[in-house]
Amino acid sequence: MGQAGDDKGQVLVVTSGKGGVGKTTSTAALGAALAHDGQKVVVVDFDVGLRNLDLVLGAERRVVFDLINVINGFAKLSQALIRDKRLTNLYLLPASQTRDKDALTEEGVAKVIEELRTNFDWVICDSPAGIERGATLAMRYADAAIIVTNPEVSSVRDSDRIIGLLDTTTAKAERGERINKHLLITRYNTSRAARGEMLAIDDVLEILSCPLLGIIPESKEVMRASNVGSPVTLNNALSAPARAYFDAARRLKGKDIPMLVPSESRSFLNTLFGRKAA
């Protein structure tokens, strides 16, 4: 995909329809991976009333102003942006925890996104679950979408619905352009798929007809990272999910990386102590 031809950054929406599939985890992990590679990144939480991106990034105690404050003109964008303490070119624009999603206006979101686009290489919008106002506004001004899907029937069905919305209700679609779509399969278990207990990658790709951005293996590292408030790509960069997210981030930048499902490398001690050492 790569960046737009001009100085402006790419606006991505991380969406899924279904909740709990890994949108926020993926937003944080990809944002941190891109920032780690030297890109200037802002991650924007669109889940008004149920914000969590701040928590996953470990910035929950630093939130002063939020997206709604900026839209209402109560705060400047620069006042609301939180700079990550580990990566100096990673920023967070948090959602409001107290207001409801109706406080988001189309004009307000357009203005904020446009301002972010001129200041960052990547603007990654973390969509709320569902297909209501918050979700449609999160995807409204996106150049490209990352559709997060678990290899499971309800998640695949909801992703199909979201793909339909991306093709019809986004600003790009209304201008007659096509929004770039990338499928990110999370919580994938290679051995269960091989045994036929879980939808295989090819099944999901055939059903959704969408190019694949990456396959994130199911891993304890994901929860461990969110427990301590760090994107998995920073918390343990060598872990299987982190390597998969780094590969996905490089593909976003247009690099041709072979599609592999990284597996956990088990050290001698890990093998010896099993779960306890993992």
Next chain:
Amino acid sequence: MSLFYFFRRGSAPIARERLKILLAHDRIECSHPDLLGVLREEILAVVGRHISFEPDNVRIRLGRCKTTSTLAVDIEIPNGCRQSDVVLRPNRLPFGSGLDSNVSTTNQWVI
């Protein structure tokens, strides 16, 4: 569909087939929420221009197989219907506001 597919055990193949059928239906419904309703009105309007029939005796069904879907329109026409009826009432629409309750619309799931 590879050979491997046939030998693969587990529930994933069932999930895959269920999803394929379901999504074909979802896509029609979402892109055109009232497709059956619109089809019904327009088909009845066209047929009603030429033949008079009782709205009670109309059945519209959308059937679905693995690779194709079928639209079946069953209209019972009284045997006494003559060509002259058609000519005499070219613009007659044989249904009114109460049509919805008279027409049976069923989804057949043929797998």
